[in-house]
Amino acid sequence: MKLKNIFTLTVASTLGVLQKVIFLFRSKLAPRNAHFKTFIYAIAASLFLISCGGGTTPKYLSEPRVDVSKWTPTKEVILKKDSLNLVKAIVPVQDSTEFLIISNNQICNFSNNILTKDCKTLTPGLSDLAVIKNTSQEPSYIVGGGLWGNPSAAVFDSNGQLKWKKESGFDAIGKTAVLDDGEERFVVLENKNQELLYLNFETGEVVRKGSAKRIIGSADFTGDSHYELLAATGETDFAVFNGKEQEISRLTLSDDYWYEPVLTSAALPFVVFSAEEILEVYDSKLKIVKKYKAAGAGSKMHVVAATFIGNAPDAPFAALYSGRGGWHRSILYVFSSTGELIYKEILGDDFQSITAVPSNNKKIILIGGRNEVIRYSF
Numbered sequence: 001m002k003l004k005n006i007f008t009l010t011v012a013s014t015l016g017v018l019q020k021v022i023f024l025f026r027s028k029l030a031p032r033n034a035h036f037k038t039f040i041y042a043i044a045a046s047l048f049l050i051s052c053g054g055g056t057t058p059k060y061l062s063e064p065r066v067d068v069s070k071w072t073p074t075k076e077v078i079l080k081k082d083s084l085n086l087v088k089a090i091v092p093v094q095d096s097t098e099f100l101i102i103s104n105n106q107i108c109n110f111s112n113n114i115l116t117k118d119c120k121t122l123t124p125g126l127s128d129l130a131v132i133k134n135t136s137q138e139p140s141y142i143v144g145g146g147l148w149g150n151p152s153a154a155v156f157d158s159n160g161q162l163k164w165k166k167e168s169g170f171d172a173i174g175k176t177a178v179l180d181d182g183e184e185r186f187v188v189l190e191n192k193n194q195e196l197l198y199l200n201f202e203t204g205e206v207v208r209k210g211s212a213k214r215i216i217g218s219a220d221f222t223g224d225s226h227y228e229l230l231a232a233t234g235e236t237d238f239a240v241f242n243g244k245e246q247e248i249s250r251l252t253l254s255d256d257y258w259y260e261p262v263l264t265s266a267a268l269p270f271v272v273f274s275a276e277e278i279l280e281v282y283d284s285k286l287k288i289v290k291k292y293k294a295a296g297a298g299s300k301m302h303v304v305a306a307t308f309i310g311n312a313p314d315a316p317f318a319a320l321y322s323g324r325g326g327w328h329r330s331i332l333y334v335f336s337s338t339g340e341l342i343y344k345e346i347l348g349d350d351f352q353s354i355t356a357v358p359s360n361n362k363k364i365i366l367i368g369g370r371n372e373v374i375r376y377s378f
Contacts, residue, residue, distance in 0.1 A: 057323070057327050057328070057329055058298060058323075058327075060296065060298075060346075061323070061327070061329040061331075061346055063346070064345075064346050064347060064348035065345070065346050066343075066344070066345045066346075067296065067344045067345070067346065068295075068341055068342065068343055068344035069342075069343055069344075070340070070341075070342040070343065071334070071336075071342040071343055071363075071378045072378075073343065073376040073377055073378045074376070074377040075374060075375070075376055076374065076375050076377075077372055077373070077374050077375075078110075078113050078366070078373055078374070078375045079101060079108075079110060079115070079372060079373040080371065080372045081108070081115075081119070081371055081372075082371055083106070083119075083371075084101070084103045084106055084108070084119070084370075084371045084372075085103045085104055085105050085106070085370065085371065086103055086104055086350060086352060086368075086369070086370050087101060087102070087103050087351075087352070087353050087368025087369060087370075087372075087373060088102055088103055088104055088126075088128075088129050088352060088353055088368070089101075089102040089129065089130075089131050089353050089368070090102075090353050090354070090355040090366050090367075090368050090373065091131050091133075091139045091265070091355065092355065092357075093109075093138060093139065094138070095358075096357045096358045096359065096364075097111055097112050098110070098111040098112075098116075099111075099355070099366070100131070100139050100158065101368065101373060102129065102131065102142060103122075103368075104122070104125050104126050104127055104129070105121060105122050105125040105126075106119045106120065106121055106122060106160075107119065107120050107122060107142065107156070107158075107159075107160040108120075110373075120159060120160030120161075121160070122142070122156060122160055122162075123162065124146050124150065124151050124154060124165060125146060126142075126144035126145060126146055126154065127144075127145065127146055127147045128144050128145055128174075128175055128176070129142055129143065129144030129145075130142075130143050130144060130176070130177070130178070130217060130218065131265075132178055132227070135225050137267055139158045140157070140158055141155055141156065141157060141158065141163070142155070142156040142157075142158070142160075143155050143156075143176055143177075143178055143187055144176055145173070145174065145175065145176050145189065148169065148170065148173060149167070149168055149169045149170055149171065149172055149173040150167055150169065151165040151166055151167045152166050152167060152168040152169070152171070152172035152173065152176075152189055153165070153166045153172070153176045153187050153189050153199060153204065154166070155187065155201065155204070163202075164203060164204035165204070166199060166204045168191070170192065171191055171192050172189050172190065172191045172192065172197060173192075174189065174190050174215065175189070175190075175215040175216070175217070176188065176189045176215070177189075177215050177217060177218035177227075177229050177230075178201070178218045178227045179198070179218060179227055179228065179229050179241075179242075179243045180226035180227045180228075180242075180243045181242070181243025181244050182226065182243060182244075184200070184201075184207075184243075185201035185202075185227070186198040186199060186200065186201055186207065186243070187199040187200075187201055187204070188210075188215065188218075188229060189215070190212075190213070190214070190215055191209075194212040195209045195210065195211070195212060196209065196210035196211065196212070196213055196215075197209060197210075198210060210245055211245065213229070213231035213232065213233060213241070214231055214232040214233075214260075215229065215231055216230040216231055216232060216238065216260055216261060216263075217229075217230050217262075217263045218230065219263055219269040219284075220267070220268070220269075221240050221248065221249075221268070221269065221284040221285075222242075222248065222284070223267075223268055223284075226242070226243065227243075228240050228241060228242050228243070228248060229241045229242075230261075230263065230271065232260070235255065236252060236253045236254065236255050237250070237251075237252050237253075238250070238251045238252075238253070238261070238271075238286065239251070239286075240284075240286065249285050249286045250286065251271075251282065251286040253273065259273075259274055259275070259302035259303075261273045261274075261303075262303055262304060262305060262306060264306055264307050264308065264312075265307065265355065266307075266308065266312055268283070268284045269284055270282065270283060270284070270289070270306075270308070270312060270313070271283075271284075271286065272303050272306045272319065273303075274294070274297070274301075274302045274303040274319075274321070276297055276298065276301075277293050277294050277295060277296070277297050278291070278293065278294075279291070279292040279293070279294045279297075279303065279319060279333075280292075281306075281313065281317070283313070289313040290313050290317065290339065291339070292317065292319075292333070292335050292339055292341075293341070294319065294321060294331075294333050294341075295341060295344070296331065296344070297321050297331060297333075300323055300327075301321045301322065301323055301331065302321060302322065303319050303320065303321055304320050304321070304322045304330075304352045305319070305320045305351075305352055305353050305354040305367075306318065306319040306320065306354065307354050307355060307356045307365065308356065309334075309356045309363045309364070309365060309378075310337075310356070310363065314337055315337055316334060316335060316336055316337055316342075316363050316378075317334070317335045318332065318333065318334045318335075318354060318356070318365050319332075319333045319335075319354075320332055320333075320351050320352065320353075320354055320367060321333065322350060322351070322352060328349050328350050328370075329346065329347065329348070329349070329350075330347040330349070330350055330351040330352075330369070331344065331345070331346055331347065332344070332345045332347060332351070332367065332376075334365075334376075334378070342378075343376075343378070347369070349369050349370050350369055350370055351367050351368060351369040351374075352368065352369070353367065353368035354366065354367045354368070357375075359377075362377050362378060363377070363378040364376065364377045364378070
C-alpha cells in the first residue's frame with residue numbers, strides 16, 4: 001500500500017470519528033464535568049490507534065501456526081522471564097554461547113542457556129534503543145530514548161549503569177543515533193523544530209545543532225570504526241551522513257516503500273526495506289544485494305528486525321514482520337541463500353529482535369519477544 005493511500009485512509013477514519021464526536025456534543029450526549037476528561041482521553045486514544053493502524057487482529061494472523069517448513073527446525077524457548085517485557089536486542093558478547101538480552105527495562109547476561117547473574121533494571125526505561133559496539137565488536141553502550149521524551153536520550157553502559165539522561169519531554173521525541181566526526185562522539189536526536197541536536201556522548205550536553213533529517217539509525221557504514229547516520233531526507237529519500245554532515249551515499253525509492261527501514265547488526269550493516277510482500281536488502285553503500293518475497297505480509301505489517309545467517313549476502317536470511325497499533329502478532333520468515341522461502345511461522349505475540357548464532361553445521365537464530373527468547377536450529 002502506498003504512502004498516499006495510507007494517509008487517505010487515516011484521514012478518512014479520523015474524520016469519521018470526529019463526525020461522531022460533533023454529533024454527541026450537538027445532541028448533548030457528551031459527558032460533562034467529572035467525566036469530561038475521560039471522554040476526551042477516549043477520543044484521543046481512538047484517534048491514536050486509528051492513525052497507527054490499530055484495530056482487531058486480521059483473521060489470517062489469529063492463530064499461531066507454521067505455514068511453510070521446507071527446512072524443519074528444532075525450536076526451543078531458552079529464556080522465559082515474566083518481568084523482562086519486550087526484548088529489543090540480543091547481542092553476542094564473545095562467542096556463540098554468551099549474549100546480552102536487552103529489553104526496554106532490563107539487561108541480562110545469558111550464557112550456556114542460563115542467566116549468569118541477576119538482570120539489571122534500566123532506569124529510566126527505553127522504548128527505542130540501539131547497542132553500540134567497541135572495535136572488537138563487543139557491546140559497550142546502550143543508547144536510546146523513552147516514551148514521549150522521558151527521557152529524550154539516555155546512555156547506559158553494558159552493565160546497565162546509567163551514564164546520563166536528558167529529559168526534554170515533547171521538545172525532543174523520537175529515535176536517537178550515535179555519530180562520530182573523527183574527534184568527538186555524539187548522541188543525535190531531533191527536536192520539535194526538526195533540527196538535529198548533537199549531544200556530547202560523555203556528558204549529554206548539547207554541543208551544536210544540525211539541519212533537519214529524520215533519524216533511521218546509526219552504524220559503522222564505512223568500516224573505519226566510526227559511526228555514521230542513516231537518515232531520511234524526504235518521504236522516500238535516504239542517505240548516509242558522516243559526523244561532519246557530509247553525504248556518503250544516497251538512495252531514492254518508489255513510494256511503495258511506506259515504512260522506515262531497519263539495520264542488521266553485521267559489522268558492516270545491511271539496510272532492509274519492506275513494502276507488503278516485497279523485501280529488499282541494501283548494502284552499507286545503499287546498493288541493492290537481495291530481494292525476497294514475504295508471502296502473506298499484509299499492508300499493515302513491516303520488517304522490525306532481520307539478519308543474514310552466515311557470511312552475507314550469500315547466506316540464508318531471516319526477517320521478523322510485525323503488525324501495527326493494537327496487534328500483537330509477528331511473522332518469522334527464513335529464506336535460503338538462493339532466496340527461496342523455506343520457513344514461515346505466525347507467532348503468537350510481538351517479536352522485535354533477532355540475531356544469528358555462529359555454528360559449523362547448523363543455521364541458528366535467536367528471536368526475542370515478550371518475556372522470552374526462542375532458539376531455532378535448522
